[in-house]
Amino acid sequence: MRNRVTRRIRHTILGAMQRGRFITFEGGDGVGKSTQIQRLAQHLLKHGIDCVVTREPGGTPFAERVREFILAGQLPAHPPMAEALLFAAARYDHIAGLIRPTLEEGRWVLSDRFSDSTQAYQGAAGGANFSALMQLEKLTVGDCEPELTIVLDLEPMTGRARIAERGGGLEVEVDPFEGRDLAFQTRLRQAFLDIATEHSERCKVVEAGQSLDTVEAEVWQHVVVRFELEAG
Ligand code: TYD
Numbered sequence: 001m002r003n004r005v006t007r008r009i010r011h012t013i014l015g016a017m018q019r020g021r022f023i024t025f026e027g028g029d030g031v032g033k034s035t036q037i038q039r040l041a042q043h044l045l046k047h048g049i050d051c052v053v054t055r056e057p058g059g060t061p062f063a064e065r066v067r068e069f070i071l072a073g074q075l076p077a078h079p080p081m082a083e084a085l086l087f088a089a090a091r092y093d094h095i096a097g098l099i100r101p102t103l104e105e106g107r108w109v110l111s112d113r114f115s116d117s118t119q120a121y122q123g124a125a126g127g128a129n130f131s132a133l134m135q136l137e138k139l140t141v142g143d144c145e146p147e148l149t150i151v152l153d154l155e156p157m158t159g160r161a162r163i164a165e166r167g168g169g170l171e172v173e174v175d176p177f178e179g180r181d182l183a184f185q186t187r188l189r190q191a192f193l194d195i196a197t198e199h200s201e202r203c204k205v206v207e208a209g210q211s212l213d214t215v216e217a218e219v220w221q222h223v224v225v226r227f228e229l230e231a232g
Pocket of ligand 1: 030055056057071114115118121122
């Protein structure tokens with residue numbers, strides 16, 4: 001009885017609390033998402049907004065295991081749709097285990113990649129069937145769509161150079177996706193730009209070849225405008 005009352009009170013309090021906001025970062029390899037997502041988290045913290053930074057594939061123990069499996073490389077040849085299903089399995093768990101509960105607690109979620117990556121990598125650049133991917137997205141994401149997506153856009157050659165720099169001139173470990181050829185990276189870039197045009201309300205493109213501080217300021221500006229925060 002007492003438990004039921006406590007649950008009801010908790011439910012009422014959570015219901016009255018404002019749901020958190022969901023922001024995703026997208027773009028090709030080496031565009032600087034992880035740096036910019038951390039900088040945005042710092043801005044939000046300064047504004048008293050509690051946020052959780054997560055990534056895809058990953059974010060929950062199950063999804064991190066799927067990540068290890070996919071990114072380990074040396075997978076036998078497989079259709080792009082099989083790959084999309086693996087990413088979707090990880091995403092389904094990520095939403096159920098981390099994204100949705102965090103938003104319901106009133107905290108914000110910043111995710112380094114989300115479903116646009118499947119559309120771009122496995123779909124537009126990889127050749128998986130578009131309408132099948134749309135059905136898969138509906139099933140996986142449902143109503144848990146991001147409210148703002150920052151697309152970091154960078155010329156693929158520059159992205160490559162940045163990945164090489166990560167190792168300070170040493171041989172760096174490149175995941176099987178980063179290792180794909182320039183033609184793939186070029187299709188990928190166009191795919192993200194097309195997604196941004198199609199979903200122009202949700203997606204904001206930021207030119208990632210600018211200085212880190214300039215990119216940071218532009219990202220922050222988009223967040224301020226979208227969620228009507230005080231700038232500064
Ligand atoms: P990661 O090391 O996180 O790369 P990045 O820093 O560029 O995000 O590796 C994730 C890789 O997985 C990345 O190359 C993009 C790819 N990927 C897909 O192909 N489909 C997807 O749905 C997602 C989420 C990622």
